[in-house]
Amino acid sequence: MLNQYTDLERRLWAITDNMRSSFTGIEFQNYVFGLITYKFLSDKLEYYLKDVKHNDTEAIESYREELGYYIEPDLLFNNILNVAKDGNPIIEKLTEAFYQIMEGVPGSNNSHVTDLFEEVNLNSSKLGRTVADKNRFIFSIMSHLEYIDFNYGENQEELNNAFDFLFDKFLSYAGKNDAEVYTPKKISALIAKLVTIDKDKIKSVYDPTAGSSSLLLNVGKEANVNSYYGQELNPSNYNLSRMNMLIHNINYKNFNIVQGDSLSSPAHLDKRFEVIVSQPPFAFRWFAEDSFLLDPRFSIYGKLAPKSKANYAFVQHMIYHLDDEGTMAVVLPHGVLFRGAAERTIRKYLVNKNYLDAVIGLPAGVFYSTNIPTCILIFKKRRTTEDVLFIDASKCYERLNRRQNTLTDEHIQKIVETYANREEIEKFSYKASINEIKENEFNLNIPRYVDTFEEEDTIDLKVIYDKHEELSKELIEVDKNIEKCCKELGIENPVLKKIK
Secondary structure, three states: OHHHOOHHHHHHHHHHHHOOOOOOHHHHHHHHHHHHHHHHHHHHHHHHOOOOOOOOHHHHHHHHHHHOOOOOHHHOHHHHHHHHHOOOOOHHHHHHHHHHHHHOOOOOOOOOOOOOOOOOOOOOHHHOOOHHHHHHHHHHHHHHHHOOOOOOOOOHHHHHHHHHHHHHHHHHHOOOOHHHHOOOHHHHHHHHHHHOOOOOEEEEEEEOOOOOOHHHHHHHHHOEEEEEEEEEOOHHHHHHHHHHHHHOOOOHHHEEEEEOOOOOOOOOOOOOEEEEEEOOOOOOOOOOOHHHHHOOOOHHHOOOOOOOOOHHHHHHHHHHHEEEEEEEEEEEEHHHHOOOHHHHHHHHHHHHOOOEEEEEEOOOOOOOOOOOOEEEEEEEOOOOOOEEEEEEOOOOOEEOOOOOEEOOHHHHHHHHHHHHHOOOOOOOEEEEEHHHHHHOOOOOOHHHOOOOOOOOOOOOHHHHHHHHHHHHHHHHHHHHHHHHHHHHHOOOOHHHHHHO
């Protein structure tokens, strides 16, 4: 219901009403988040420069170095909006403002802003047939944004929550393909809590399929993260990932999000991470060429993941990057638990090395892109136990709508506490020894370990017959009373009339 949202959330979602019918999911994302990011960065710069004179070059360069970007005063959001209010065109000025932000800091690699607004095509025919039409359309969106006070520096948590809300709302609108790289916020929150148990500070967190960076940022909500790393293949989502970092006020020196395929062109091979989180695309195809058997990420397994199912290729990649004392959580389809051939070989290696810490089965319908059964696998390289905790959370859900389920806070708490305590709960969780898994030939299918069978109630036909007889007798008495009343009133019996 709309009234459960904050005023900021309502205002942000209202901005999208003019755009949703005209654009595809990805286009919609590009324009909405592009303009919001511009407004946020503009307000942030104004906050920093409020007491700085325009000709104070030293102060300006100092803030440019601190913030990682700069915008000339006449290209700030409010000044461009005033130009539009006077009836003048703004497309060129807005384009110039975007270019100034993307210039970043002289002498730096500027990976945080390079091509950041590349997908925001201000000359697109979708904005209107004429230049005047395009200007009117952009002005209408900026006019909505004018009344949102980002009030930088005073309500960052509220801003973060509002932007997270908008991301999640966008997912309910985006098509399945567009939503492939997103993790719903409740699943993201669960993963973040699982990997930060007993952790207040984290040196580094990494996601090889960063998407919108929601998983990375949720880890930052649970612990103080020093550095964020990620890689994202899709250009639009790569830009969205960096916008999300900037909007959440993560300093550009503390995140490194790179575009590219983390399997074939890994950007962080020299690094190991304390925490790794990921929801790889469920049906991702990869090259799986024999040359990968010489790659240190894959060579020790002796097998490559199938070309049509890169799930275990991502697992191998992440295990390689995991620090010896680190924790890793990855969302995958259930098939990784029991499929044979090369996947069984990889699974056997991981179990024998005692890397696998837990298997958590998730409810159906909790992802935007698929209804297939999914699970969370948790890995640690140095474990003090030689068992694997299986949790069947398939019934931990609340119905959102006809197609979508979600976890509640209570569900999340139950799963996290069960994992943290490595607790066995009847029909919910079970600790399987490594030997037990070996006896099952390294099949990790959850029903093999967690017995959730419920005996069906027996049906007593005699009880049903007796009840039927009782109701039949009561019905005869009702009919007699109706007939009696009708005679007294001098009207036709409606029951008999209906039978005729």
